[in-house]
Amino acid sequence: MQSVNRSNQNKMRLVSSIWLAACILGSLPYLVTGYADSPVSAFFLSVSSFTTTGASLGSGLDGGLLLYYTTCQWLGGLAILVFLSSLLPSVDSDSKSGLDSSFAGRSFSEVIKSREGNMLFLIYVSISLIMFIVMVCLGHVPLEALELTLTVCSTGGLGGTAFSAIDAGIKGTGAICIASMILSTISFTVYARLIRRDLAYVKKNTELRAYACLLVSSTLLICAANRISGVIPDIWQSFRAAGFHAVSFSSTTGLTNGNINSWPAFSKAVLCMLSFFGASSVSTGSGIKLIRIIIAMKAIRRSFYRRIHPRVVMSLRINGKAISDDTVDQVMSFIIHYALLFLAGCFVFSFSAPDLETAFFSSSSLINNLGSGFGAVGAECGYDFLGPFGKLFGCFLMLAGRLEIYALMLPFSRDGRK
């Protein structure tokens, strides 16, 4: 058992140090070009790009820096796919529980060499390539098309640059972005199974179904709320805006188009909820992940049942497979941990935020790797108000959210050899 423990610890140690190193080195260009005024700001930007958050410090990035920023996001997205789905699975069993065990328990090098590991990489690259080609065909300048592709496929976000500034008013850009964001939010194991022509699996995949329901219903609800409150009077326009933002928030991309800060509270609440648990496991999206919410909901339903029938033994089933109580415990403790970190973020950011709403959305937006939010962190505003300490804590939240908390908690944990 000792060796298993050690290897888990080493894996996590490796993951967190690679991420930290990448983020520190990656912050250099912002400093050298003078875009960031301090090392902390540069580090914040760098973390924000590698964790696919897409948070900015206010002014939009221009030209080369934007390309660099989005490239880091794309690499971050790739790293997450490879790390979380091949390096971590034996550790991170819960996000994949009952979904696909094909990666579980294998070593890093094995997965990299294996078909599945390559498949994830190939799927990611091909989604990006297709999107890029379609964008160019639509008439985009290659640079813009590339930047948009990199940021959308990694569910990053443009970091302060307005979406309208980059879509160049070309029709269909929004639709392509929506499609790519959806594609990058669906669990990549679904594609792997599709390639293997395992349609039965895809059809009864709980997480996929839940995602579809969530997306459709929230789009309709937001559309209705906006229409009724009169923010967007035209129904078709309202529908498009609702769809775009529902997809963007659920994938934790955080692209925004137009002033969503003026939307009614209901739409904001739904979008915020989507950013917490809209994304699927083994995708580039971040947040709590749908599968965990499904497991938690089933556990709560079971506890209701148990109150009337205390002696009944029931196991939870996901995709027709029973999952162990240990896994359920892990999921529950993850959600509680997430909520505690979120509240801690609210507290830390309340020292520099102008109002309660901003403190709330700064925290939720950073821990979910969303990037944009409401209040003073709305679409094109940045996080410069956080101050050095707030920014560092923001980096911690972004990394914690991206690496599913545990890898980052390692330094605080005692060595388990007792």
Next chain:
Amino acid sequence: MVLNKKLVIKVLCAVMALVGFLMLIPCTVSLIYGETVSARAFAVCAVPMIAAGYAAFRLTKAPDTNALGLRDGFFIVASAWFVLSLLGSLPFMISGTIPNVFDAFFETASGFTTTGASILPGVEDLPKGMLFWRSFTHWVGGMGILVLTIAILPALGIGGQKIMRAETTGPSMDKMTFTFNDTARSLYLIYSAMTVIEVVLLLISGMDLYDSLVYTFGTVGTGGFATKNDGLAGYAVSSQIIIAVFMMLAGINFNLYYLCLNKKAGQALKDPELKCYLGITGGSTLFIMVMLIMSGQAAGIFDSFRLAYFQVTSILTTTGYSTFNFDLWPLPVKVVLMMLMFIGGCASSTGGGMKVIRVMMAFKIAWRGVQKRIHPSALAPVKIGGRIVPQDIMRSVSEFLILYLATLLFGTVLVSLEKVSLMTAFTSVLACFSNIGPGFEAVGPAMNFGFYSGATKLFLSVLMIAGRLELFTIFLMFTPAFWSKR
């Protein structure tokens, strides 16, 4: 579903008659102050309720068995609280004080659940009898109406354990060693003693009898209804401190007082939850003191201590009194207060919220997750005060916590359908669900819930009752499994 219908009816009748009797008290108060309209309203409600309750109680045949099934227990408690809130709101409607049915229901539910959220823009011109009834509901609801029923009506002869479990708060770590009727009675004894002592102290501090009674009900029940529009700001500092101390005492696990009475004070003082509760109180008071001094909102150290200590105990015990409009305080203070709203009092106290013990476990559960991730084979038991928490209690706590958060989120989304800001919607739900009363922004301490629509008021009232009964009792009523035959 197989309910022991006769027994359920008998208990509900007993509750109805009891409420009728209780209404005679505010009726007397109204007569003393010469408010004939209110007195008549109370009498019109009380007499038929007592008569009907007694008659139905007598006419219902004795149940075939006194055995109380699990479902019976849940159903009795859930329905009793709805019946209670409905019956209790009748005097408000009949006297015309609060004519709207949703408003009256909200106000009464807020009273019985010891929330203290109000729809009234100003209370100073209300009849004294009505205000007395409003606060008296806090006192009745604080310890639980069914516990009261069983305590004074042992003739019902039903095993109260199940009801008790559904109505008292917090996860029970150890089985009660004393018999049930004893517990119910001694809990009420402690509760009443506390009430008397506080009334006497408040009288000494210079409050008149009426005000001291009203504020004592609000304090020991951790309710929060006041008789002045600006809360306690206008009263003497000594009164404020007395109220703050008693709020803190009401937020402590009442079983600990029982231990003290049995000369086991040492054991009571070692209680880990108590230590944590006092730690949270001290820590947040200190933090808010410093913030108030730094921001210049308080005149001096004593002044800031008074403001901070009062507000911390008031929010942590989910009472909701205020000596100052805390919505105007610096943002970090507001966030700390909001976190205290989540935490709430100790288990088996009159306070609401998640309860200190559950929050302690939340941290341990989160940390256990990390340990398990790094060492999957480790057992890593969760320990509180050196004792291992059984796995099933730990699981039910984490289910509770997540259901709590989910309800908050879901409730916020629903309430945000009103034309309010997101934070108003969120704090409205939090303030009602945790049984606090005031929130921030449009429902801050200087504001009220009157502007919401009837549907939202009803929803918030249900949330208050669900929060008071710790979620599961009410939510169970909405599950098909509860009503299915099996």
